[in-house]
Amino acid sequence: MSNSETSFAISSLFQLTALRFRLFLREPEAIFWTFVFPIILAVGLGLAFRNRPADVLQIGVTSPQLYRAIAADQGLKPVTTDQANGAKALDNGSILLLAIQEPNGAVTYRYDDTNPDARSARLLADRAIQNAAGQQAPVHVEKQLVHEKGSRYIDFVVPGLLGMNLMGPAIWGLGFAIVEARQKKLLKRMVASPMPKWQYLASFILSRLVMLAIEVVVFLGFAAVAFGVPFRGSLWQLGLLCILASLSFSALGLLTASRAKTMEAANGWMNLVMLPMWILSGVFFSSSRFPAVIQPFVQALPLTAAINLLRGNMLQGLSLGQMWAPAAILLAWLVVPFAVALRIFRWR
Amino acid sequence: MREKSLEVNRKSGPQSTAEPALLLRNLRKAYADVVAVDGIDLEVAKGECFGLLGPNGAGKTTTIEICEGLTEPGSGTVELLGRNWRSHAAELRQRIGLQLQETQFPEKATVEETIRLFRSFFVRGITVDESIRTSQLEEKRKSRVGGLSGGQKQRLAMACALVGDPELLFLDEPTTGLDPQARRHLWDLVDELKKAGRTIILTTHYMDEAERLCDRVAIMDHGKIIALGTPAQLIASVGGEHVVEFALHGGAALETEPLLTLEGIGSHRVDAGLHQLSVSELHLAVPAIFAAIAAQGLTLSEFRTHSASLEDVFVGLTGRNLRDE
Numbered sequence: 099m100s101n102s103e104t105s106f107a108i109s110s111l112f113q114l115t116a117l118r119f120r121l122f123l124r125e126p127e128a129i130f131w132t133f134v135f136p137i138i139l140a141v142g143l144g145l146a147f148r149n150r151p152a153d154v155l156q157i158g159v160t161s162p163q164l165y166r167a168i169a170a171d172q173g174l175k176p177v178t179t180d181q182a183n184g185a186k187a188l189d190n191g192s193i194l195l196l197a198i199q200e201p202n203g204a205v206t207y208r209y210d211d212t213n214p215d216a217r218s219a220r221l222l223a224d225r226a227i228q229n230a231a232g233q234q235a236p237v238h239v240e241k242q243l244v245h246e247k248g249s250r251y252i253d254f255v256v257p258g259l260l261g262m263n264l265m266g267p268a269i270w271g272l273g274f275a276i277v278e279a280r281q282k283k284l285l286k287r288m289v290a291s292p293m294p295k296w297q298y299l300a301s302f303i304l305s306r307l308v309m310l311a312i313e314v315v316v317f318l319g320f321a322a323v324a325f326g327v328p329f330r331g332s333l334w335q336l337g338l339l340c341i342l343a344s345l346s347f348s349a350l351g352l353l354t355a356s357r358a359k360t361m362e363a364a365n366g367w368m369n370l371v372m373l374p375m376w377i378l379s380g381v382f383f384s385s386s387r388f389p390a391v392i393q394p395f396v397q398a399l400p401l402t403a404a405i406n407l408l409r410g411n412m413l414q415g416l417s418l419g420q421m422w423a424p425a426a427i428l429l430a431w432l433v434v435p436f437a438v439a440l441r442i443f444r445w446r
Numbered sequence: 447m448r449e450k451s452l453e454v455n456r457k458s459g460p461q462s463t464a465e466p467a468l469l470l471r472n473l474r475k476a477y478a479d480v481v482a483v484d485g486i487d488l489e490v491a492k493g494e495c496f497g498l499l500g501p502n503g504a505g506k507t508t509t510i511e512i513c514e515g516l517t518e519p520g521s522g523t524v525e526l527l528g529r530n531w532r533s534h535a536a537e538l539r540q541r542i543g544l545q546l547q548e549t550q551f552p553e554k555a556t557v558e559e560t561i562r563l564f565r566s567f568f569v570r571g572i573t574v575d576e577s578i579r580t581s582q583l584e585e586k587r588k589s590r591v592g593g594l595s596g597g598q599k600q601r602l603a604m605a606c607a608l609v610g611d612p613e614l615l616f617l618d619e620p621t622t623g624l625d626p627q628a629r630r631h632l633w634d635l636v637d638e639l640k641k642a643g644r645t646i647i648l649t650t651h652y653m654d655e656a657e658r659l660c661d662r663v664a665i666m667d668h669g670k671i672i673a674l675g676t677p678a679q680l681i682a683s684v685g686g687e688h689v690v691e692f693a694l695h696g697g698a699a700l701e702t703e704p705l706l707t708l709e710g711i712g713s714h715r716v717d718a719g720l721h722q723l724s725v726s727e728l729h730l731a732v733p734a735i736f737a738a739i740a741a742q743g744l745t746l747s748e749f750r751t752h753s754a755s756l757e758d759v760f761v762g763l764t765g766r767n768l769r770d771e
Binding site for chain 1 (some may be wrong): 511514515516536539540544546548549550551552554555559563564566567568569606610715
């Protein structure tokens with residue numbers, strides 16, 4: 099008896115989850131918003147904020163001697179010109195610095211000292227010219243060049259987009275599906291059958307986890323291949339974080355949908371819940387930029403916690419143990435809304 | 447009137463000593479502003495097809511949803527198959543089947559997927575194939591629910607109700623909103639279930655449906671059962687199997703006393719100038735009515751007869767038409 103009851107329980111949970119999954123796959127828009135949209139967003143941001151190779155600085159020179167000196171530095175590109183044309187080139191920005199050979203052997207630099215690139219150009223050009231004139235550095239230095247991935251904007255924004263993408267479908271997906279079922283009296287029909295209630299709610303979360311696996315792999319895979327976004331932390335902990343975040347947002351979605359009788363009401367609740375997080379939780383820029391007064395509120399938001407955890411894992415390689423505070427916040431957002439939702443859930 | 451109908455029930459009701467399929471004792475349910483169910487006593491025997499009949503707002507749906515364990519009763523006893531919802535909810539859910547008003551199944555699921563889902567909730571029951579066959583949805587098996595007609599959707603709801611092979615079946619207004627052909631189709635399905643000996647409790651506000659399908663009927667109005675018995679008994683209780691309707695020229699006043707003393711005439715009422723008489727023996731009563739009217743010096747502008755229906759029972763009991771709501 100217990101055996102057949104177990105397999106029966108598994109099979110109805112399976113049927114419920116499979117149905118959820120099928121219904122999702124039969125909604126073309128849902129697939130677009132879940133899978134394609136985050137990639138388009140990442141591509142757009144990646145293009146806008148891509149890191150260019152180190153700029154070669156254009157330097158105008160008035161003598162072959164200066165030309166040779168400047169050409170010796172690979173970061174500089176000399177352009178032979180005369181004083182009048184050089185001044186014009188300086189004005190339109192095609193050169194950053196004009197090096198003028200004075201008749202007495204001295205060199206005059208013309209540049210805009212409010213422009214950081216121009217100041218760099220002066221320092222580099224001056225060093226090249228002094229070296230060419232035989233200057234020796236008093237202290238010997240070795241260079242170790244580091245072209246670090248993980249400090250670019252795209253590296254910063256990918257965990258933010260991932261967090262946002264864990265939140266949206268969990269809250270919308272659950273919320274709308276549940277309110278629709280309530281509105282169409284399907285919830286009432288379901289509880290009038292012998293279906294265990296927890297299985298109905300669990301099926302939403304399970305199907306979400308299946309989709310989550312696909313979404314996260316597609317999105318992060320794209321970010322890794324196209325932008326070389328780093329994964330410095332442990333991958334299984336990253337997976338665990340995604341699951342935890344998704345469960346928390348699902349619980350929140352369940353809570354927002356637990357009483358609403360109409361789509362309009364549900365939509366209002368969802369916007370109320372998500373809007374502060376889109377703004378405050380640091381998807382596109384660091385949440386620490388907000389004033390100190392509202393920081394406790396900002397840090398307590400589940401999306402802030404999720405994004406901090408994802409950035410900590412991916413960019414800084416922190417372990418879960420090192421990030422216990424945001425992990426605890428996220429866990430609380432799983433337990434409390436789920437418990438409240440189960441208590442106040444309106445089945446009819 | 448109520449006394450009379452209860453008595454009818456006692457004489458003719460099922461005499462079985464086995465536990466009833468459904469037992470209601472002094473059932474009450476009040477919402478904030480309205481008493482929906484106002485003291486209902488009812489017994490439905492196993493194998494019976496029982497109809498709860500009444501206008502919209504009579505309390506039928508509240509009553510059936512209390513029976514289905516979806517609504518908490520305010521007070522009173524509810525027993526199904528000798529069990530109650532408080533202590534045997536899980537067992538009862540397995541043993542009953544039901545169809546609710548206005549359930550919309552997910553539009554993008556197919557017929558088969560929907561039935562398979564409901565089948566998975568029941569420990570025992572019929573196969574999905576059998577269910578699809580019984581509800582005559584073979585051709586629509588792979589179709590999405592969103593593309594079904596009203597009648598097909600209702601048959602799907604029936605299939606989901608039957609898939610657990612229930613001992614007791616609740617149908618809440620199964621044919622409301624269906625076209626006549628789809629209604630007859632669903633009636634045939636209920637007939638099959640009756641033949642198979644299943645206990646069925648249904649609500650309807652169609653009198654013809656109750657007459658066609660139900661072994662016994664309870665007529666509800668304002669949360670009370672105002673008549674209970676077989677359709678034939680109820681029809682007989684209003685004073686005849688036939689109804690004579692007539693109107694007089696110029697709407698002239700009619701002395702009703704001489705009519706009511708005639709052989710075979712049960713009752714008289716008048717509604718908007720249209721007189722109605724309940725009549726048991728039409729061939730004797732009609733000539734007598736003609737004579738009585740002529741004797742008063744009146745002339746008829748309209749005259750017709752029809753077989754009495756539960757509609758007439760309701761009118762006779764409440765003075766209102768069912769569709770007046």
